[in-house]
Amino acid sequence: MIVLKFGGTSVGSSSAIRRVGSIIQERLEKQPFVVVSAVGGVTDRLFELRDLCLEKQAWEDSFASLCGIHRTILEELELDVQLVDGLLEELKGLLGELAAAGECTPRMLDHLVSFGERMSSRLVAGHLQTLGIESCAVDAFDAGLVTDGRFQRARPLDDVNSRIQEACRSLTGVVVATGYIARDEEGNITTLGRGGSDYTASIFGAALGSEEIQIWTDVDGVMTADPRIVENARPLATLSFEEAAELAFYGARVIHPATMIPAVDKDIPIRVLNTHRPDFPGTLILADLAEDARGVKSITSKSHVSVVNVVAPRMLDQYGFLARVADVFSRFEVVVDIIATSEVSIAFTTQGGGRLDSAIDELKEFCRVDVYHDREQISVVGEDIRDRIGFASEVFDVLGELKVNVELISFGATRINLSFLVGEGQAADVVRGLHKRLFES
Ligand code: ASP
Ligand code: MG
Numbered sequence: 001m002i003v004l005k006f007g008g009t010s011v012g013s014s015s016a017i018r019r020v021g022s023i024i025q026e027r028l029e030k031q032p033f034v035v036v037s038a039v040g041g042v043t044d045r046l047f048e049l050r051d052l053c054l055e056k057q058a059w060e061d062s063f064a065s066l067c068g069i070h071r072t073i074l075e076e077l078e079l080d081v082q083l084v085d086g087l088l089e090e091l092k093g094l095l096g097e098l099a100a101a102g103e104c105t106p107r108m109l110d111h112l113v114s115f116g117e118r119m120s121s122r123l124v125a126g127h128l129q130t131l132g133i134e135s136c137a138v139d140a141f142d143a144g145l146v147t148d149g150r151f152q153r154a155r156p157l158d159d160v161n162s163r164i165q166e167a168c169r170s171l172t173g174v175v176v177a178t179g180y181i182a183r184d185e186e187g188n189i190t191t192l193g194r195g196g197s198d199y200t201a202s203i204f205g206a207a208l209g210s211e212e213i214q215i216w217t218d219v220d221g222v223m224t225a226d227p228r229i230v231e232n233a234r235p236l237a238t239l240s241f242e243e244a245a246e247l248a249f250y251g252a253r254v255i256h257p258a259t260m261i262p263a264v265d266k267d268i269p270i271r272v273l274n275t276h277r278p279d280f281p282g283t284l285i286l287a288d289l290a291e292d293a294r295g296v297k298s299i300t301s302k303s304h305v306s307v308v309n310v311v312a313p314r315m316l317d318q319y320g321f322l323a324r325v326a327d328v329f330s331r332f333e334v335v336v337d338i339i340a341t342s343e344v345s346i347a348f349t350t351q352g353g354g355r356l357d358s359a360i361d362e363l364k365e366f367c368r369v370d371v372y373h374d375r376e377q378i379s380v381v382g383e384d385i386r387d388r389i390g391f392a393s394e395v396f397d398v399l400g401e402l403k404v405n406v407e408l409i410s411f412g413a414t415r416i417n418l419s420f421l422v423g424e425g426q427a428a429d430v431v432r433g434l435h436k437r438l439f440e441s
Contacts, residue, residue, distance in 0.1 A: 001030040003210045005179060009218045010275045012040030013119050014076030019275050021127050023216065025276075026333050030132070033168075033208060033259035034176045035201040036124050038116025039069060041414075043180075043194070044115045053098040063095060078400065079126045081113050085121045091115045103435070105152035110181070117178035117197070125176040132172030140200055141183035143167050143175065144207070144418065147190045154182055156203055164207035177204065188247045198256040202270065206262035213263055213270045215255055216421060221272045221283030222247060222254050224300045229428050230435045238293045243381050244270070244285045246417050248380035251302035260285070289383055296382035299434050301427040305337075305375045306352065307408065311345040311368040325363065331360035338377070338410040338419055347408055349377065349421065373408060375426035379419040380434065386415045396432045405441035 006020050024032055042349060045066055047391045052059040067088050093215075094112055100106050104112070121137040128135035144167030147154035157163070168175070179197020183189050192199050198215050205213035219227070220235035222244065227233040239247070241260045248257035254272055263270050264287070271401070273282040312321050325346060329336050333354030340347045363369045385391050392411060395418060399406055407421040424431055 001033060001208060001210055002027065002037060002212055002214065003033050003201050003208070004216060005035040005197060005206040005217045006037065006124070006215045006275070007197065008040035008042070008216070009039040010216050011036050011038075011124060013389050014073050016275070017073065017077060017127050019278075020216075020273070021131050023275065023337040025129060025131060025133065026199050029218065030176075030188070030211075030301055032174055033199060033210070034124065034174060034178060035179045035203060035204060036117065036120045037121050039073065039123070042066065042069065042116040042120070042153075042303060046116055049095060050098065050104050050109060050112055053095055054102065054104060056099070056102070059095055059099065060351075063092060066091075068271060070123070073123055074126070077123070077127050078130065079123070083126055084122050087115055087119055107188050110151045110154075113191060114181040114189045117180050121176045121178045125174075128174055128176065128216045130326075135176060136171065137176045139176045140181055141189065143171070143177050145182040145200065145203060147182040147184055149184040149186065149188065149190065151188075151190055153193045154184065154193075156182070157185075158205065161207040162437050164204060168208065171190055189265070192258070193256075194255075195256040196258075199261075202262040202268075204258045205268055206266040209266070210268055211260075211267055215259070215270060215272045216275050217254060217272060218275060219254065220274045220277065222252060222278055222285075222298065224297070224373060225431055225435045225437050226252070226301070229431050230299075232440055233435065235280075235441075236288055237281070239279055239283055239297060239322075240383055240416075241270075241283045241285060242288055242414070243297055243383060243416055246379065246381045247298050247300055248418065250381065251300035251415070252298065255367070292384040295388070296380060296383070296385055297440050298382070299378065299380050299431050299438070301305075301378045301431050302351070302378055303374065303376045303422060303424070303427060304351065305349050305377045306356065307371070307372045307375055307421065308348045308350065308363075309345060309370040310348070310363055311370075313367060321367075324366070328359050328362050329354075332356070332362075334359050338408055338421070340408050340410070342390040349375070349408065367398070375421045376424060376426045377419060377421050378427055378430055379417055380438070381417050383416050385418060388410055392418060394437065395434060398437050402433050403431055404430055 079198040125135045125137035144164035223233040225233040245260040270285040336348045338349040409420045411418045
């Protein structure tokens with residue numbers, strides 16, 4: 001069998017869903033299991049609805065337009081326009097409750113944002129049925145996807161594979177499952193984090209023994225750089241799991257970073273494909289690369305990175321300081337990214353998450369802390385770049401030519417990643433300069 005995941009733009013309109021329908025139809029002999037994102041923009045809108053409710057502003061118009069988006073697609077696909085009315089009613093009731101209560105707990109938020117995928121899966125399954133394909137929409141939590149109770153960033157339980165196998169045994173025809181959402185053992189709806197539908201696909205792929213996990217999107221695959229920044233960016237034929245995970249974590253938006261975890265476990269290749277060009281091979285992500293497919297692959301960047309500089313009062317020859325600082329970050333669930341140390345200080349980068357402000361307050365009780373926000377981080381990723389003589393100097397040469405100052409560097413922690421920080425607004429030029437040097441000459 002094979003898992004096919006379609007992102008928000010791929011199910012974003014009736015014509016997009018028709019394309020999805022023919023892609024599935026052409027692969028029926030592979031026994032597809034389908035995972036879908038919410039209709040493009042719908043999850044964002046659900047978050048906006050939460051804000052409107054909490055700010056005591058009118059939410060009814062925005063809700064009405066959400067209904068309109070889904071009903072228009074249903075109408076254009078010649079499906080029953082009332083197909084998702086039950087879900088829309090439930091959503092409306094929840095919004096009323098939020099507005100009245102004036103609060104939205106993490107649990108309520110995951111319930112709220114679950115409606116996007118629950119509706120899109122009905123649209124896609126409905127369309128497959130009109131094509132004469134036996135199909136059913138299934139909420140991932142009814143297909144065995146049970147997670148811990150960490151709302152907004154839930155992770156599957158250790159025995160998720162057997163739960164999925166058990167729950168899916170009785171399903172027939174093409175299953176169209178919701179991406180992104182799951183439930184915990186108490187039955188509360190949880191989510192895997194923004195962009196989590198890719199992760200859902202690979203969880204199901206690993207549990208069901210998929211021969212390949214296909215992530216269908218609207219670009220030709222993972223690219224050498226973000227094509228919105230670099231005009232000459234080009235798709236990559238292959239990537240290793242490790243490269244893909246680094247690229248995803250460091251800002252490439254095509255695939256969710258956790259997607260690689262279940263795939264690595266079961267050694268299942270992931271392929272990133274373009275719904276507009278279904279015959280293009282896209283990017284194949286696999287465990288081992290051929291010798292000639294190693295080397296520098298892609299340049300990514302991300303903004304709004306914070307640097308936390310921690311200076312110990314009298315740290316000379318002290319031990320245990322790093323552990324103390326790390327303990328604070330772990331208790332406040334701050335995800336630490338790059339670390340650089342000197343005799344008396346430690347610099348960390350983070351993209352927030354967790355409770356950074358509270359962590360900093362506690363650090364200030366025993367050391368001096370300086371925080372710099374809105375730095376931009378650039379990562380150059382590729383198997384074995386650490387071992388290539390002259391590689392780092394080539395990169396920093398480009399920065400010198402651009403007269404860009406580097407604030408923090410991480411190199412050597414893995415064989416495959418060189419990351420550094422630059423000031424606000426500088427990343428795009430640096431990415432273009434590096435792309436020219438590393439890929440266009
Ligand atoms: N719909 C969710 C989001 O927008 C999950 C996904 O698309 O992967 O984040
Ligand atoms: Mg996505």
